[in-house]
Amino acid sequence: MIMGSIGSNLQEVKRRIAAACASAGRDANKVTLLAVSKTFPAAAVRDAHAVGQREFGENYVQEALDKIDALADLRPGIEWHLIGPLQSNKTRPVAAAFDWVHSVDRLKIAQRLAEQRPPELPPLNLCLQVNISHEPSKSGVLPADALALAQAVAALPAARVRLRGLMAIPEPQPGAPLAVQQAPHRALRELMATMQARGLALDTLSMGMSTDLEAALAEGATCVRVGTAVFGQRPAAADAGG
Numbered sequence: 575m576i577m578g579s580i581g582s583n584l585q586e587v588k589r590r591i592a593a594a595c596a597s598a599g600r601d602a603n604k605v606t607l608l609a610v611s612k613t614f615p616a617a618a619v620r621d622a623h624a625v626g627q628r629e630f631g632e633n634y635v636q637e638a639l640d641k642i643d644a645l646a647d648l649r650p651g652i653e654w655h656l657i658g659p660l661q662s663n664k665t666r667p668v669a670a671a672f673d674w675v676h677s678v679d680r681l682k683i684a685q686r687l688a689e690q691r692p693p694e695l696p697p698l699n700l701c702l703q704v705n706i707s708h709e710p711s712k713s714g715v716l717p718a719d720a721l722a723l724a725q726a727v728a729a730l731p732a733a734r735v736r737l738r739g740l741m742a743i744p745e746p747q748p749g750a751p752l753a754v755q756q757a758p759h760r761a762l763r764e765l766m767a768t769m770q771a772r773g774l775a776l777d778t779l780s781m782g783m784s785t786d787l788e789a790a791l792a793e794g795a796t797c798v799r800v801g802t803a804v805f806g807q808r809p810a811a812a813d814a815g816g
C-alpha cells in the first residue's frame with residue numbers, strides 16, 4: 575500500500591466515513607474516529623494531533639504508557655483508548671492514564687479499574703469486548719454471557735467507571751458480499767439493542783477497522799478504530815497479540 579502523509583491519510587479516512595454515513599443516512603459528526611497508533615512512535619501521534627486528531631487507540635499497555643508520558647503536554651486535548659487485552663496485574667496504571675478501555679471481558683477487570691480509578695479523574699469509560707463470531711482463538715465475552723456481565727459492570731460505582739457500550743473485532747472478510755461482511759457488525763448492534771431494552775444506558779458501538787469500516791458504519795458503529803489507513807503498515811509480528 576502506498577501511503578501519503580498522516581494528514582492526507584486522515585482526510586481520506588474521514589472521506590470514507592462521510593460516504594458510508596451518507597449512504598446509511600447517518601450523521602458523520604456522531605462517529606468517533608479512533609486513530610490506532612500501536613507500534614508507531616509518539617512523534618507520529620504528535621503529527622496526527624497537529625492536524626486535529628484527538629482520539630488515539632493503543633493495544634499494548636507498556637508501550638502506551640510510555641507514549642502517554644511522552645505526550646503529557648498535549649493533555650487535556652488528547653484522549654487515550656486502550657483497545658488491546660488487559661491483564662489484571664496491569665489495571666492500576668491503566669486506570670490512572672487512560673480515558674477509555676474497550677477490552678473489558680470479565681468482571682474482575684472492571685472491578686479493579688473501578689477500585690483503582692483515581693477519584694480526582696472523571697469516570698473511566700468502558701466497553702465490553704464481545705467475541706461476536708464465537709472464534710475459539712479470540713478474546714472477549716461470549717454473546718450469551720454478555721448481558722449478565724454488562725449488568726454487573728453497570729452496577730459498579732458510577733463516579734469511577736461508566737459502561738458505555740460494546741466492542742468487537744470481527745474477522746475481516748475481504749471480497750465477501752456486503753451482507754456477509756455486515757453480519758457480525760449487525761449481531762453486535764442487536765446485542766447492544768437487547769441490553770438497551772433491558773434498561774442499560776449504552777451509547778457506544780466500537781467496531782470497524784481499516785478494511786471493514788464501511789460495513790461497520792452501515793450497521794451503526796459509533797466509533798471506528800483505524801490504524802493502517804492512518805499511520806501505514808505495521809510490522810507483521812506486531813499484530814500477534816491483538
Ligand SMILES: *Cc1c(COP(=O)(O)O)cnc(C)c1O
Nearest residue numbers: 610657783784799800801802816
Ligand atoms: C490494530 C487494531 C485496530 C486497527 O486495525 P487496522 O486494520 O490497522 O485499522 C483496531 N482495533 C483493534 C482492537 C486492533 O488491535
